[in-house]
Amino acid sequence: MPLLRVPEPYDFELSTQRFRRWGRDPANLWEDEALWRAVGGREVRISEADGGVDVEPLDVEIGTTVRKLLGAEFDLDAFYAFAATEPVLSRVVPELGGLRPPLAPDPFESLVTSITAQQVSLHAAFAIRGRFIERFGLPAGRVWAFPTRERVAVADEPELVELGFSRRKAEYAVGLARADIDLDALGSVPDEEVKAQLVALRGIGEWTAEWFLARHLARPRAWPVGDIGLRKAVAHFYGDSDERVARSRFEPFENLSAHYLLAALYSGVGS
Numbered sequence: 391m392p393l394l395r396v397p398e399p400y401d402f403e404l405s406t407q408r409f410r411r412w413g414r415d416p417a418n419l420w421e422d423e424a425l426w427r428a429v430g431g432r433e434v435r436i437s438e439a440d441g442g443v444d445v446e447p448l449d450v451e452i453g454t455t456v457r458k459l460l461g462a463e464f465d466l467d468a469f470y471a472f473a474a475t476e477p478v479l480s481r482v483v484p485e486l487g488g489l490r491p492p493l494a495p496d497p498f499e500s501l502v503t504s505i506t507a508q509q510v511s512l513h514a515a516f517a518i519r520g521r522f523i524e525r526f527g528l529p530a531g532r533v534w535a536f537p538t539r540e541r542v543a544v545a546d547e548p549e550l551v552e553l554g555f556s557r558r559k560a561e562y563a564v565g566l567a568r569a570d571i572d573l574d575a576l577g578s579v580p581d582e583e584v585k586a587q588l589v590a591l592r593g594i595g596e597w598t599a600e601w602f603l604a605r606h607l608a609r610p611r612a613w614p615v616g617d618i619g620l621r622k623a624v625a626h627f628y629g630d631s632d633e634r635v636a637r638s639r640f641e642p643f644e645n646l647s648a649h650y651l652l653a654a655l656y657s658g659v660g661s
Contacts, residue, residue: 391437392446392448393441393442393444394443394453394457396457396460396462396490397462399487400490401487401490403438404489405488405491412516416533416534419534424436424437429456430451430452432452433532434447434533443460459495460490461493461608464490469643469646469647476647478627479640481660482627482650482654489649489650489653493608494605497602497606498538498539498542498573500606501588501602502522502537502542505562505566506559512619521554522550523536525537525553542563543564546564548560558593562593565593569591576607581611584599584607585600585603597617604648609645610645611641611644612645615637617633620648626661627654
């Protein structure tokens with residue numbers, strides 16, 4: 391099976407926990423000890439291997455998507471050097487070595503995923519997202535391609551409500567699909583401009599914009615203010631429930647700090 395190299399350090403089992411913890415994800419399906427993803431209409435199997443991951447089939451398009459999905463662009467070495475100087479991170483990061491937070495390869499997927507997670511539990515969000523994917527996406531073997539922006543743009547909002555979206559969230563998702571914004575172009579502009587363009591859209595607030603920076607663009611300074619899980623993690627490890635104030639503690643590695651604190655909280659590491 392073709393090998394796709396992922397920068398070391400990399401722990402496949404640890405890094406893919408998100409796809410198992412909160413429920414079944416038809417677009418990023420964990421099954422038979424492998425991660426499955428649809429790329430270009432093809433079913434792709436991703437499994438653990440020495441030096442990276444085995445990917446079948448593998449070509450340039452698939453390799454680019456899989457590297458994005460697996461968080462290959464994160465600079466873990468620089469973050470680990472920083473974490474060694476921070477009292478809490480210096481305890482928890484060594485126990486989570488090789489964790490590369492997964493990223494959403496597509497900007498529309500990233501934003502719709504965040505919309506489904508607004509003000510609900512992650513278990514509920516994954517269930518709603520799963521029904522949405524299977525209703526509007528296309529199957530590729532055992533896995534489903536995340537619905538395209540073009541498909542959602544012609545959907546009726548009541549169709550999304552039937553899947554578990556609130557009426558407002560249905561409006562947000564369909565409105566995003568129809569919005570006059572080039573989501574791909576956001577990758578070439580600074581963080582503050584990305585946030586300004588996104589929060590101008592109905593239903594997209596600071597929290598959603600920050601997660602877009604964090605989980606699609608992999609921007610180092612992203613910090614999802616208002617995130618309940620992050621607030622709990624900061625309170626648990628630092629005794630301070632104000633995650634907005636805590637942000638400066640982790641400069642300039644807010645994104646990876648947030649992901650490692652959340653992973654530590656959920657895994658019981660460093661408690």
